[in-house]
Amino acid sequence: MGEQNIAIIGAGPAALYAAEVLSKAGKHVAILNRDVKPGGLAEYGIYPNKYKMKGGLRKMFDKILSDPKISYFGNVTVGHGGNLSLSEVRAMGFDAVIVAVGAQGTKWLGLPGENTPGVYHAKDLVYHYNHLPPFSERDYKIGQHACVIGLGNVSLDIAHWLVYDRKVATVTTVARRGPAEKAYTDKEMKIVGGTLDVEQISREFETIAFNVQSAGQDPDALLADVLAFKHGELECETPAKLGMRFLRGPAGVEVDAAGNVTGLICDVNDLVKKDDGSVGIKPAGRQEVIPCDTVIFAIGDSIEPSLDLPVDAKTGNFATVADKWDVHPERPRYMVFDPATGEPVWGTFVVGWARKASDGLVGKARLDAINGCEEITAYLNGDMAGKPAEARAAGEPIEALRSRLKERHVAFVDYDAVRRLTRHEAQIAEQTGLPEFKFKSNEQMLQLCHSDEAMATSGA
Template sequence: MTPTASALRVAIVGGGPAGIYAADLLTKSEVDVSVDILERLPAPFGLVRYGVAPDHPRIKEIVKALQRVLAHPDVRLLGNVDLGADLKLEELREFYDAVVVATGARTDRDLGIPGEDLPGSYGAADFVSWYDSHPDAPASWPLDAQHVAVLGAGNVALDVARVLAKTGDEMLTTDIPAHVHEALRDKRATDVHVFARRGPAYAKFSPLELRELAHSPNVDVIVHPEGFEVDDASMEHIGRNKQAKMVLDTLANWVGREPTGKPHRIHLHFLEQPVEIAGPGKVETLRTERTRLVGDGNVVGTGLVTNWDVQAVYRAVGYRSSAIADLPFDDRAAVIPNDGGRVLDLDGGRLPATYVTGWIKRGPVGLIGHTKSDAAETVAHLVAETTPTATARSTTDVDAFLLDRGVAVADLDHWLRVDQHEIALGEAQGRLRIKVASREEMLSVGRA
């Protein structure tokens, strides 16, 4: 069923959880509304599809709920449509009364240390995009390093360490395509060192993801006692934070545990901050400085520097949003400036009928479910403030415009064909699905 002209027309730019949650809330509001979700990729779901590690299918279960929203009769998916390339913001306003930007964050935040641009120093987001078969990711990835450093104390750091340490064949139960499996099968990593600048009580790991590190039959997890310090402020912190206490308990049980002889090892180091990545032309050394707790959760450097012989460094210190064509952007905070989801210009004035939600609104913090409250705030403002202003109010007007531009729109039916194709590929190998990696193949399958 296709939505037609209605009292309110809304375009949502971005087909990840943030955008889909906003569409869901709009259709459940008291106003008569039709929603078009513009997604630059031929597949929806954003970070759920392209940011969650393939060996975490439990988290990907959220796709079922998101897909139900896309099937709503007042929601349309317009995939393979890129704002800024296929159409401009001012052109969107001809067809929609309000625009909600929900483009998320998928680039890496910089560390700001010497040597981070050396060959062999990688952003974790780029590596995640590769093993999750993002259409914009390269087809191959260099995995010839035997000793690897991962910088960061969040779940992305754990994902990167786990994927690097596990054998490629362990990943064959997941949705990775053949080129990713072959590269992981042939990788040379034996030791993966994860570095956190603060103490173990302040690690941002989720308890479940941390425990999963020890589930591989091929990986020993070693928590090094140097830097494993817990002061009074740390105890107060875990007293207020149940998840932090669970993480600390798990880590404490692993401290000093001897390796069992498994072929791969993940080393967890606390109170070590990276200060330089070095090497003549490529990564050969990571330098870290020992830090110490100062009684309020923060740390300071001690001047004690350690050189680590590594051949690759993965920076997992946070995601960063990117600027959107024709919209203001706060480069320091890496968000679109806004007041409760209402977009502001650089002078602090409000842009008419323009809204944001998700990580592009508040920064890349929190789990996927936290975007629901973002969307609720934004949608409440939109519903209260928006009046019909678009001059071309029919869905056929939008379709004709995109067709005239030569845009090959990938709608929901297109995605469902890709979805069924991936499931069929998986069934042939006894797996739930196998991803189609390239944009061209997704478009071809979807048109079949």
């Protein structure tokens, strides 16, 4: 009897933790990653100066990828218009295919003026300052007065970059709900707290105080909470001030005759206490324009549409089996479901943010991967109605994958090449006195991965 072979699309935390679980169970795993380097958002989504956190995750992922049962294929795009389609991967004889690409789509509101130069999605900027190609090579023109839509940790990461790296004059976070509904953590606010515009925020609370009180909330306590870190230590000297607007729902981007952003048009909202005691919002029936020259949407992400997997019309996520799994009825399902046929897509699974976009951080991705692998293992063991085909020889589908990529002249990289690259980058960082160095283009990285010079430099 052969050994089971699993393909995992993606190489972020959920993908890598799933690979670890399955390889330890004796499965052969092929990881196909769009990027040259593995890590996903752990590599390209954490703020650049969080070196200790990123270093710890890299060591953990390096240990996983060093397992001889795991084969890494970097710089390989899977999906419509990519190097391979998902159906091609499935047809290569893998016993299961796991989609763990994260939430690569960008969520927009469809507002007038969204496509104006000077309007960006937070994800693009996060990738830019984390040196992920091709975003790292693009020129994002940032003005002096930015509005950041959203009030979660990503919005504060963007504020972090704007106030300390770009040193703009003002950054204003814009939230459609009230201050009690803020979603950021104290840990993120501490970093930018010293730049808070205390006068502006205090005036804002004066404006919304009556409405906040009418909803049964304490505006003074909420203000104190928002300003708790106003005396925080600055990361560096900056002229920037961080302000906040609440109960302002974005309705459009104001643009002048020359095509420049001049403001964010907002619908004013009121807080309203519901019969069940919860607090919601309702339109106040008027609009307001917040002057700015840059608008950044930090409102979450969406699934990757190019994979051509069925989508759940209600949630916007990839559709998964609705029936509870009797082994763990309390858990979500991970097997993909096709509403058009009314049948599961046997052998195809989603984990991490690919299952539920923008849900949690690395720890939650790990748990989701572990839980998902239990369902995947049950399928592989034949414990479900649909059963995998007879397992092939160890690594046979993986070699078929390798041959297909070579036939198509795809410049894929293995994990040994990635190690050579990262060692080379570490050497440059040491020589230049930088805490970290990253190449900004795929061409530079691939040249080092594939060249004899890179091997000589690393001593390989």
